[in-house]
Amino acid sequence: MDKFLIKLPKPKDGQPSSSSNQPFVSSQVAPEVQRHTNSFPLSNMDSMLDFKSLEADPKDRMPISSYSPNIRDAVRRYYIQKKPCQPVDHIFPKTKFVDKMRQFRPTWFKRRSQWLEYSIKADAAFCLCCYLFKNELESRGNAGDSFTRDGFRCWNKALERFKKHVARFLLTSGFPFRGHDESEGSKYKGAFLELLKWYGDRSFDVGRVILGNAPQNDMMICPTIQKDIVEACAKETTKAIIEDLDGDYFGILVDESKDVSHKEQMALILRYVNKSGMVIERFLGIVHVNDTSSQSLKKAIYSLLLDHSLCTSKIRGQGYDGASNMQGEINGLKSLILQDTSSAYSIHCFAHQLQLALVGLSKKNSDVDNFFYVLTNILNTIGASFKRRDSLRQHQEDKLEELLKFGEVHTGQGLNQERGLQRPGDTRWGSHFKTLDNFLILFSSIVNVLKDMKRDCPYHLDRFTAENLLSKIHEFEFVFMLHLMFKVLLLTNELNKVLQKKDQDIVNAMGLLDLSKKRLQMMREDEWDSMMDEVSLFCGKHEISIPKMNEDYSNGKSKRKRSNISYLHHFRVEVFYAVIDLALQELNNRFDVVTSDLLLGMASLSPVDSFANFHKDRIMKLAEYYPSEFGDKELRELNFQLDDFIVYAQKCDSKFLNLKGIKDLAKVMIETKLDQTWSLVYLLVKLTLIIHVATASVERAFSSMKYIKNDLRNRMDEDLLNGCLVC
Template structure:
């Protein structure tokens, strides 16, 4: 048992050897996941900490073996903490001893950080096969054991005799694991050519996945059938890769065995998952147990699920400031307590010690910076050196937004600008007319010698709508508005003269009159100069130094 479990990774990053991949075909840096459990149950559905797991019998009988295989490959959860919580028994304080992990016949032992209790992995997985639910003891499977003053003797009592329930579960787990070993041994017996072809095929798929991930490109196509003219980037790029590499072309796609083509969506997801784990592993290795800060933000995805993104900020061995994206996780709610728990779990999963945390940065949301129960305060209570910094660029943005909403002249100014951009930008015909006016104006200025020609000069300007969450975009909008002001006015004049509806003529006429008033022109120049300064400040505030 010890020999088997030593081969399995004990970090929460999951298994590193795929049931689809022969050992000879694995790369040194990328190894697909061995379980499709995330595809079946959803990402993060299986908890690493034994105190958080639901009983094995609560899973559907069709997927219980999938869950068991996942936990066997992960190995027992045995976190090594600097200090374990102490419990008072009479006049003495006792705690869990990590030496119990190394005791003979204790490779099944697990420790729950949340419950401060020990559990038995093999009994959790297979006890329901030997005892009915009503008669089964749950001290080492569901409730955990935490009476530390009787720890070693209770562990020996739990193991029991040769025919005890624990030993039956242990043997059952070993048999279950050996099923996988027999598959691997059969792969070893294949011919060298088969293994070589498999290795080339796998590496080709990995190369394509890495390219797509590096450039943030989609994988799948709308129609990936044989008759489709475009099968999606993954298949098309794999085909292109084969055209340029004859040794690859003769073993991939239609030349590969039908049950071993390494192109299905499951294989793609496993390679992506392996790339994710290797990337995070490289980040943690680069950090090398040094001090770090965290940057956290929350947002909704396209399906309106709340997500939390966490970025590590640290100085590497070359004294370079590094900001690395660690992960994004779904959160049930955005309360400070919930976010704190998710952050702690994510840091613990990657063996990042809270005592090394030296900074925390968020936006200005109340659940983040509230003095008593905000996220910054909760973390500061556990890590007194994790000083909170409100994003200065975000503060600047909030100030500018408050100005635009509170000052009536500025508010009316941006209202008029937005209406002008909407009226012209909503029609391709009006956009073409605006472009035509710009070309004619440019030709006039060149003929009169008022402007010079040269590389990068006199670029075509478009109508760029500002974004509420990116206040710096307002600077670009006003810059374009000033440069092509005469062209905008000409387009509005044409619309006023040629519009078939009186109401449209009236609306366009009012906008044309409004942008030609002194008050509008004054505020345009004033806001442009102010945003010119704040835009430079905004860029400086977002620099890493």
């Protein structure tokens, strides 16, 4: 609003003030405003306008657009000088919101003194800036009517709405990255002004020409200059990153997500080992992509790398999330880059891989898919009502008292804990096993809740749903699948727990993976009879009919029997064998030989416990996966270097003791200059560090990006957002 006024110097003692009875005189009007209002002399305009007729209460004011274009600026100047309508001594009425009485607080005027107004007549808040300038802003964004025509009265959400309104006004007025009080007395001027002040305090040449010391109004804080500075800083930062990389090998970490305007953005991060032996991850840039297909992402990655003169043949590692466009074996981004650079390996999060194996199993087997569909419907039906959940707890307590009475369970600390029905989720590791475990224990209680619902629910649809679910849950096929899937998930549960730890023992994890595969194979070969005994016992306990296994099988829908297919053949061959075979196939596909060799080789290089996991054959196998770096000659030389290196590291140099990982090993080799003595060993260590081994903690970090990519930041221009992120 300051552009409508020129601040005149204070009159010296004895000199008359330049003010008059009129709100403004021509000497106070900014030249650019005089140019806009040259249809009439300003004095004539002021004489034509009766300022006393202008309403002070925001609710009663005429819209600015109702005035003649020739006098609108005069009206604006009047209200600017008059300042916002902010009655402090008024007794503000209270209004009930939910269960509390709330009212407008005059303390809200303090930090919003330039724009916030209050209407006594309407008991509502208004915005002076929107009233004065809304017509000019409507072409660039809607400022809304709640603070102009109607007024704002939701006092229970006042601070939140005030903040959003200021941000919206700044965005529509052409200041998309400002959202702070930048006045001289503010303690929170925003990152740019704080950084500028900090740098000015440390450099005399800079400090004497910026902010308060700037000549006239050249304070170096206008939006254009801020963007230019951010762009320059981003270029210098990127230049330093490329120089630090120095043409060496690197890995790429890629993530893509939508902003608030649903534009797809791809962020690219470089991972490399610098000359000091430290693993470095640096943000290279964020770019807009038309779609998230693997071909589009590959093109965007190669284009961004080429812009910074980085060669794609130097890529030695890839890191992505678990989306199919990233991890697909045929057309996934990982596979497309591997076709161009054969040593650009990607090792996805094992915990996520295990969960994806289960998801893949569900999608590829109709019996498993139908089972989880019915299971989810039961959980949703019971979990949708507090009354049904309370009923489930009550039935659980009654059942426990009955079991205690007959001595079937024992009491003790930590025993007989209350259980709930956790819904399974495709991205929640271990959730399916917990769900099935609780479902088996609460089976009778679940049946009782559905019976109560069928009998007592006032709505016909709810009663019909309960009856349908009761019929499903009492089918032998459902009970059989419940026990089968519980047993399959039980065999991989220990592996699942290990893979979710932050500090993973790769050797131990690979051992548990092999154990899970062997246990599944043993279950397939030897445990059919024992599982059928468990299912039959469960059915007898809960009064569920068991079909005669030698009779012809019917699918339960059309009641038509399939010729030559007995119930025994269906459940043993088409369900039991098929589900276990598919589970083994998914585990083998997700945890392939290349991944296993890479991880075991990396674990064998680990210096933890004085190289306790050192295994020369596994390390040599790891080196063979890098044919460009390790030909036949280099492999023979590496074989000799490993023999000397391990003896020296374990017995001759105390600096190699108590190292916590391969990162420490690389730094110690640089410090002792052993990277020159055993150059091939160090090269393999460096390549190992570049491979991004995603763990459960990394997956959680991907999920946490929502806290960074907030609405206000994503409204920025992409170049400015990129520059800020790089810096």
